[in-house]
Amino acid sequence: MHPRVIEVTDRLIERSRATRARYLEMIHAAASEGPVRGKLQCANFAHGVAGCGGGDKQRLRLMDSANVGIVTAYNDMLSAHQPYEHYPEKIRQALRDIGSVGQVAGGVPAMCDGVTQGEPGMEMSLASREVIAMATAVALSHNMFDAALYLGICDKIVPGLMIGALRFGHLPSLFIPAGPMPSGLSNKDKAEVRQRYAEGKASRDELLESEMKAYHSPGTCTFYGTANTNQMLMEMMGLHLPGASFVNPNTPLREALTVAAAQRVVRLTRQGGEFTPIGEIVDERVLVNSIVALHATGGSTNHTLHMPAIARSAGIQLTWQDMADLSEVVPTLAHVYPNGKADINHFHAAGGVAFMVRQLLDAGLLHEDVNTVAGRGLRRYTQEPFLEEGRLVWREGSRQSLDENILRPLDSPFSPEGGLRVMVGNLGRGVMKVSAVAPEHQVVEAPARVFHDQQELADAFKAGELERDVVAVMRFQGPRCNGMPELHKMTPYLGVLQDRGFKVALVTDGRMSGASGKIPAAIHVCPEAIDGGALARVRDGDLLRVDGKAGSLELLVDAEAFAARAPVSPPTGLGVGMGRELFAFMRASLSSAEQGASAFTSNLESLR
Structure with a gap:
């Protein structure tokens, strides 16, 4: 291991010793030796299954079946989240196929920063992360579940889901992406039209035409902003299936990965025999891995807010200085817009996350011996998914970059540090x-x-x-x-x-x-x-x-x-108008940016 990675990890463990121990006590106390629904009063249980079909009802009465709570951020205002419309039924069927049950536990709000840029609604964007975390907690509060699946992609949604999921850290959990939209107008060309419009050299019609060619179909926006950084981080933290982040929506491979994710989370339950709760996956080593990957890919600065907030939800005291100290020794291996001309589809085609994991592991910049939803060890994430005669398989990913204008090996980085x-x-x-x-x-x-x-x-x-x-x-x-x-x-x-x-x-x-x-x-x-x-x-x-x-x-x-x-x-x-006044109480309680701009910081700090 690189000495700086060891140094930051060790001090993070030491700084977090008291809060992490308290967190683990909390989630271990919440864990049950058997399905919690088996301990519910009869009336409570009846309410919880009343809306299920007959087959699912019967399976839920059998305690060897797993009940998976689905928390969804679906809406069709967000192109990235529109594909989620039909995921719950696909997931339920995938679970029925292995004798388990899925229930949509609840929905969380999901706003689009792209729609609200420069508008009053943007002032609710960061606060929506806290609302999403609370909505996640409300969804899971029914305490009927053996595991959870999270459907979310974009800017505040994944961090909010993560904060909520970690407060239910006793549940095995898996995040399911929906993938980026296919490439449209290049981000460079889009930016040029925006600048010409600012100078009065392009009409509004030209600007609108450009924007609609760039943002043109279901899926995540293709630049490497917060949404795609979220997806890369979920995979690097072992919370996606390997290679799942950047497969386009509505493709056979995407569908197969969704089915596999639903069935995999059952194997992580006590009934499945590989009990692995999310609170034990997300530890100090995994958080260090996430920051290393953030720097190596030139990811979103929003994560200087989100990662400290997520860490605190797991009882870990991550600081900006930890992040900056890692940045000094982690080379920049990817150039994706706005850091370069390529988009996220080009990054994926050039070798993507699998190539990145292999390079960083071989350089001793990532902790390999960590838990993931795919099993023990991060080396599993050097593999990529494929369909062979309709069957989902994983093969070793590329050992070489397929385009060094986008993705480079450790011996020829774009920059010797993370930026x-x-x-x-x-x-x-x-x-x-x-x-x-x-x-x-x-x-x-x-x-x-x-x-x-x-x-x-x-x-x-x-x-x-x-x-x-x-x-x-x-x-x-x-x-x-x-x-x-x-x-x-x-x-x-x-x-x-x-x-x-x-x-x-x-x-x-x-x-x-x-x-x-x-x-x-x-x-x-x-x-x-x-x-x-x-x-x-x-x-x-x-x-x-x-x-x-x-x-x-x-x-x-x-x-x-x-x-x-x-x-x-x-x-x-x-803060008045367009609903902003409803968030006054939350703004008053938000911590500093360095502490994650979180309404929960003071409560989580009390775990010391």
Whole structure:
């Protein structure tokens, strides 16, 4: 094993010793030696099976049959989740075929950040993760289940399902993906049209045509944003079947993998003889594996919020520093948009997750001796699924990259490190994803221009007020202020300025997510402005230095004069309308970005 991986793992284990022990006590106490439904009062049991067909009812009375709870994030607003419409019946039939039962335990909300970008609804996006976690807990609270299957893919949905699943960590669990849409208009061409539109050089009709050619069918969006990073991480953590993440929807192989997943989770129950609860799969080693994979693939910065929150749900105290220390020694092996020109289908075709696992295992960068839903040992995930005469089989994945413009071996990486920086200075602490930023753009020293919403920046751009070197400071965008919406509406304007030869950077207590592009962006800055963070005292014209190479975030003004400034108050009318007022109680309880921007942090910390 690489010494840095051992070092981070050991300190994570030590730091988490008390909370992890308490967590394991909790899930072991919840586990039962036999089906919990067998201990229910007769009336409770009758309610739980009243809606089942006769055959399923009878099987549920027999305690050697497993009952699998299905938690689904299906809706047909999300292209990625639309394929899930018919999954419950497919899963139920697959379970009946082996003498078990599936029940949809509940649904969870699933909103699309792509639809709500720049709109009021985006302010509910991060908070929806907490709602999904709670909805998962409600679904499983019936306590009728021997195992659980989770149907979810996109940005906050998988992290929310994970947080909920880990609080029911005594249940064997498996996540079932639905796959990415086939490739459409390239992400590079789409981005070019967006920039031309921002400059007034493309019409709205041209822009709409471009977007609809890029996002054109059921399946996950094809860029390597948070949704596809989620899928890669679920596989790297051993919670998908090997090779399941990036098989396109509505294909025979996709259908076979869904059936196999449903039947595999039964084998992980006590009745199946391989009892493996999810709370024992997700340990410190598996979390370290997930962060290594995040860096090696150039994954979404949203996971600097999600992975600490997920870890805490399993009693593990993961920090940004742990993530950054791993980034220093994990090479970047994949270039998928926005880090490169290829999309996720190209990544999969070039060797995908199986190639990545093999490279990282052979380099000693991953813990191999871990539990997975496919059995003991991560080496199983160097295999890929195929159909042979209609039968699902696994074969060894490619030992060589089939396209080194997309996926590279350890001896010729795109970068010797993973590209995550913890940004530290007198403006606070944040993160930057430098893997998508050209080296010549990673350091910017320029005057600040302060904004309180994205439209202000767009208006300033159109008025010609930003035709200079500039650090855009977008404040009052943190979790406790307005729910921490993504801020992609600014990206085309800042990209145009950079293309015109100006030094441009962004500093914000908000977030940019997995589609963060070529602009150096210090994001998730905390303390956030509403909590009195330094951003609340920045003024137009202040000289700022954003150094992605050194990981520094500095305001270059007289320290005494800066300390004497009064912080600016947040804009009036925040968080009202479009249902946002319903989330006021949650915003007030959210932790800092570094602690996962979670409403549950204080409760989980009490497990110490």
